[in-house]
Structure formats: structure tokens, C-alpha cells
Amino acid sequence: MNIILFGPPGAGKGTQAKRLEELLNIPQLSTGDMLRAAVKAGTEMGKRAQKIMEEGGLVSDDIIVGMIKDRIAEDDCKNGFLLDGFPRTEAQAEALDTMLSDSGNKIDLTIEIQVDDTKLTERICNRFTCSQCGAGYNKISQPTQVDGVCDKCGGTEFSTRADDTAECVASRLETYHEQTAPVLPYYQHKGIHHIVDGMADIDRVTEAIKKVLN
Numbered sequence: 001m002n003i004i005l006f007g008p009p010g011a012g013k014g015t016q017a018k019r020l021e022e023l024l025n026i027p028q029l030s031t032g033d034m035l036r037a038a039v040k041a042g043t044e045m046g047k048r049a050q051k052i053m054e055e056g057g058l059v060s061d062d063i064i065v066g067m068i069k070d071r072i073a074e075d076d077c078k079n080g081f082l083l084d085g086f087p088r089t090e091a092q093a094e095a096l097d098t099m100l101s102d103s104g105n106k107i108d109l110t111i112e113i114q115v116d117d118t119k120l121t122e123r124i125c126n127r128f129t130c131s132q133c134g135a136g137y138n139k140i141s142q143p144t145q146v147d148g149v150c151d152k153c154g155g156t157e158f159s160t161r162a163d164d165t166a167e168c169v170a171s172r173l174e175t176y177h178e179q180t181a182p183v184l185p186y187y188q189h190k191g192i193h194h195i196v197d198g199m200a201d202i203d204r205v206t207e208a209i210k211k212v213l214n
């Protein structure tokens with residue numbers, strides 16, 4: 001099954017994608033993670049993307065579409081994939097349809113996680129990640145069981161994202177409303193779009209998504 005998770009920054013796309021990845025045994029394809037890996041590796045593309053990401057803007061459609069096209073062609077995507085953070089513009093949605101139909105494939109389901117803007121800054125500014133295994137946490141909603149120790153790998157080093165400042169979140173939200181929200185009707189018209197309440201706690205959001213999948 002090929003699925004897209006939509007939602008504003010901090011809606012819980014990454015959190016739910018990790019759970020669905022295990023549940024459905026299909027890979028999470030996060031363009032944000034791919035870009036952050038390129039920034040970390042110091043590639044030319046990463047250097048260009050870094051400034052845009054820290055300003056809360058969108059990296060160019062050409063770069064993103066090329067990146068996803070290569071990733072979808074990999075072996076682990078042959079039974080399906082879960083897109084997290086892509087498409088984010090109408091041009092990306094159209095390019096995705098073209099690349100999938102070229103291989104006789106399509107998007108089966110889109111799930112939009114809806115959260116009030118006021119909640120998102122609080123969520124994002126309290127997010128942190130284990131530097132060793134990448135497990136995600138939140139000081140308020142998802143703390144580690146033992147303070148300062150990762151539940152999954154026992155690591156004690158944690159990091160935060162460069163774009164997780166209140167100022168950048170405001171700009172990312174504006175970008176979402178201006179450029180990504182207009183993509184949603186494209187999938188509503190196809191009759192494959194579902195909305196879940198992302199204001200509920202993490203487990204309840206997972207349950208709501210499972211209902212959609214069933």
C-alpha cells in the first residue's frame with residue numbers, strides 16, 4: 001500500500017510514520033530526514049537546503065522530486081511506502097502521480113493529521129531526539145522513562161533540530177498554509193483522503209489511523 005501522511009509541522013507525522021512502518025512493514029520516506037542527512041553529510045545539495053530549512057521555506061521541487069524518485073525505485077519500496085513530508089506543493093503532487101503511473105503504480109490513501117496551530121509550537125519546541133539511535137521524544141507528551149536516558153538504546157546524548165525555534169516554526173506554519181494545504185483538495189477529489197484528529201494523544205491518533213487503514 002502507498003500512503004501519504006499530511007499535516008502541519010509538529011502534527012505527529014514522523015511519530016505516527018514510525019509506528020505504521022512497523023505495523024505495515026513498509027518504509028517511511030521522510031524528505032525532511034533525507035535533507036537533514038544531506039546537510040549533515042555536507043553535500044552541495046545539503047548546503048543549499050540548509051539555509052532554506054532554517055528559514056522555514058521549501059527546498060526546490062526539482063531537488064525533492066529527484067530525491068523521492070530515486071528512493072521509490074529502491075527494492076524495499078516494492079510492497080509499498082509511507083510518504084512523510086512529501087508532496088508539499090501542487091507541482092510535487094503532480095510529479096508524484098506521473099512517476100507512479102509510469103510504473104503502473106498509484107497512491108492508495110492519504111491521511112491528514114489535523115492539529116490547531118496554537119498547539120504546534122509547544123510540541124515542536126519541546127521535541128528532542130536520541131543522538132545515537134534517532135528515537136524521538138517530547139519533554140511534555142513523550143519523555144524518556146529515565147531522565148536523560150534513551151528508552152530504546154540507553155544513549156545519553158540528545159539533540160534538537162536547528163529549525164525547531166519559535167520563530168522558524170511560525171514561518172514553517174505559514175509555508176504549510178500557503179503551499180501545502182492547497183494540495184489536499186487534489187487528493188480529496190480522488191476520494192482517497194482521510195482526516196484524523198491529531199489533538200488526541202499519540203496512542204489515540206494511532207488507533208484512528210488504524211481505523212482508516214481497515
Ligand code: AP5
Nearest residue numbers: 009010011012013014015031032059085123127138141202
Ligand atoms: P520535515 O522534517 O518534514 O518537518 P515538518 O513537516 O515541519 O514536520 P516535523 O518533523 O516538524 O513534525 P511532525 O509532523 O513529523 O511531528 P513529530 O511526529 O515529530 O521538514 C523540514 C524542512 O525540510 C521543511 O521545513 C522544508 O524546508 C524541508 N522539506 C521537507 N520536505 C520537503 C518537501 N517535500 N519539499 C520542500 N522542502 C521540504 O511530532 C512533533 C512533536 O510532538 C514530537 O516531540 C512528538 O513526540 C510530539 N507529538 C506527536 N504527536 C503528538 C500527540 N498526538 N500529542 C502530543 N504530542 C505529540
